[in-house]
Amino acid sequence: MTTLRDKILDTATDLFQTRGINSTGVDTIVAVAGTTKMTLYKYFHTKEGLILEVLNKSQEDFQNWLDNKLTSNSKAPADKIKQLFDFIEEWVTSPNFLGMGFIKASAEFPNEENPIHQLSSKQSREFRQYISKLANEAKIKDADGLALQLSLLFEGAVQAEQMKRGSGAIKYAKKAAKLLIDGAIKQ
Amino acid sequence: MTTLRDKILDTATDLFQTRGINSTGVDTIVAVAGTTKMTLYKYFHTKEGLILEVLNKSQEDFQNWLDNKLTSNSKAPADKIKQLFDFIEEWVTSPNFLGMGFIKASAEFPNEENPIHQLSSKQSREFRQYISKLANEAKIKDADGLALQLSLLFEGAVQAEQMKRGSGAIKYAKKAAKLLIDGAIKQ
DNA sequence: ATTATACTATACCGTTCTGTATAGTATATT
DNA sequence: AATATACTATACAGAACGGTATAGTATAAT
Numbered sequence: 285m286t287t288l289r290d291k292i293l294d295t296a297t298d299l300f301q302t303r304g305i306n307s308t309g310v311d312t313i314v315a316v317a318g319t320t321k322m323t324l325y326k327y328f329h330t331k332e333g334l335i336l337e338v339l340n341k342s343q344e345d346f347q348n349w350l351d352n353k354l355t356s357n358s359k360a361p362a363d364k365i366k367q368l369f370d371f372i373e374e375w376v377t378s379p380n381f382l383g384m385g386f387i388k389a390s391a392e393f394p395n396e397e398n399p400i401h402q403l404s405s406k407q408s409r410e411f412r413q414y415i416s417k418l419a420n421e422a423k424i425k426d427a428d429g430l431a432l433q434l435s436l437l438f439e440g441a442v443q444a445e446q447m448k449r450g451s452g453a454i455k456y457a458k459k460a461a462k463l464l465i466d467g468a469i470k471q
Numbered sequence: 472m473t474t475l476r477d478k479i480l481d482t483a484t485d486l487f488q489t490r491g492i493n494s495t496g497v498d499t500i501v502a503v504a505g506t507t508k509m510t511l512y513k514y515f516h517t518k519e520g521l522i523l524e525v526l527n528k529s530q531e532d533f534q535n536w537l538d539n540k541l542t543s544n545s546k547a548p549a550d551k552i553k554q555l556f557d558f559i560e561e562w563v564t565s566p567n568f569l570g571m572g573f574i575k576a577s578a579e580f581p582n583e584e585n586p587i588h589q590l591s592s593k594q595s596r597e598f599r600q601y602i603s604k605l606a607n608e609a610k611i612k613d614a615d616g617l618a619l620q621l622s623l624l625f626e627g628a629v630q631a632e633q634m635k636r637g638s639g640a641i642k643y644a645k646k647a648a649k650l651l652i653d654g655a656i657k658q
Numbered sequence: 659a660t661t662a663t664a665c666t667a668t669a670c671c672g673t674t675c676t677g678t679a680t681a682g683t684a685t686a687t688t
Numbered sequence: 689a690a691t692a693t694a695c696t697a698t699a700c701a702g703a704a705c706g707g708t709a710t711a712g713t714a715t716a717a718t
Binding site for chain 4: 659660661662663664665666667668669670671672673674675676677678679680681682683684685686687688
Binding site for chain 2: 301302303387388391392393395396401432433437439440446447448460463467
């Protein structure tokens with residue numbers, strides 16, 4: 285059973301991704317979610333609070349999905365980082381893919397003082413650290429350096445896919461990632 | 472002598488980058504530019520028209536700057552593509568850097584039917600084609616493939632820098648680019 | 659002297675925005 | 689029967705939004 289709170293959260297997530305955050309009013313959110321503003325403001329005290337929760341849940345869902353994929357498919361630590369972009373490709377090419385929350389949010393709120401921008405920045409950093417952990421476990425020397433490069437390829441590919449669905453950019457990101465990973469392992 | 476039209480264009484460019492496009496009202500633009508709405512609407516018939524002109528001019532300026540740098544510093548075609556990320560680094564780390572227009576615009580207008588999104592997408596494609604031309608002149612076999620990979624690194628690095636100024640991501644993008652270029656030349 | 663051009667100043671229109679106030683209903687618990 | 693919980697319905701406040709209408713000024717060209 286999904287609570288009304290979850291329904292609002294899911295609706296907002298979808299509308300923010302498809303129409304933009306600033307372009308989506310709370311009136312639209314409650315209309316699509318089939319509830320009223322009173323209920324929305326009971327659970328989320330401000331629109332900013334709702335945005336922050338949407339971002340947190342989206343990132344949590346993505347990270348959990350990816351981590352489950354990696355831990356259930358790979359045995360050796362070195363395999364995990366090699367398979368990383370296979371699952372990223374699966375995610376990006378899925379029909380459900382609507383983009384990466386923190387990438388869009390940081391563009392809509394460019395001021396570094398803004399709480400939404402700060403959360404986006406933090407999520408980007410945490411994802412990079414997650415890749416770094418994978419690289420470390422695979423005994424790669426410059427794990428942080430490789431993780432940064434892979435995250436650039438990742439964010440670039442997501443950006444490309446947000447601009448034009450079915451761009452095929454992820455295929456080339458994968459190739460580049462393989463080259464970078466192989467290069468880092470040999471060192 | 473700068474006309475009032477240019478003043479409005481420059482002001483809008485700056486405000487869009489620092490505060491976001493949807494978050495910047497026309498009242499703010501004219502107040503900062505030191506003029507009135509009547510004048511703004513004389514030159515730009517709608518806010519959307521102004522946004523499109525801002526994007527076009529920003530991209531033109533960037534492309535011209537980069538092309539001048541490349542043609543005045545490099546003799547051989549193969550040197551051009553190798554120096555590409557040196558100048559991108561110079562651009563990204565400059566104190567004037569406020570981000571890439573089309574990256575932010577595509578995030579604020581995620582709908583692919585939207586004229587602003589379409590222009591952003593076109594500019595991204597044209598920049599990739601520019602890199603592809605450089606790769607072709609350098610006699611690289613899979614010029615399009617390399618260009619796509621380099622553009623992913625570029626957009627990823629710009630994204631990283633937009634999220635956190637002074638991230639240093641461009642240094643690692645440069646290293647990765649070098650590896651990809653060397654790999655593509657050997658083939 | 660007249661006319662065109664460029665611009666200012668200000669008030670306004672209709673809409674949409676976030677957020678709240680007020681009143682009422684339906685359901686389950688005690 | 690009384691009470692708490694969850695929710696709906698609607699109306700509104702106050703500000704900001706994009707865009708326009710009206711009236712007036714300053715300058716230069718004819």
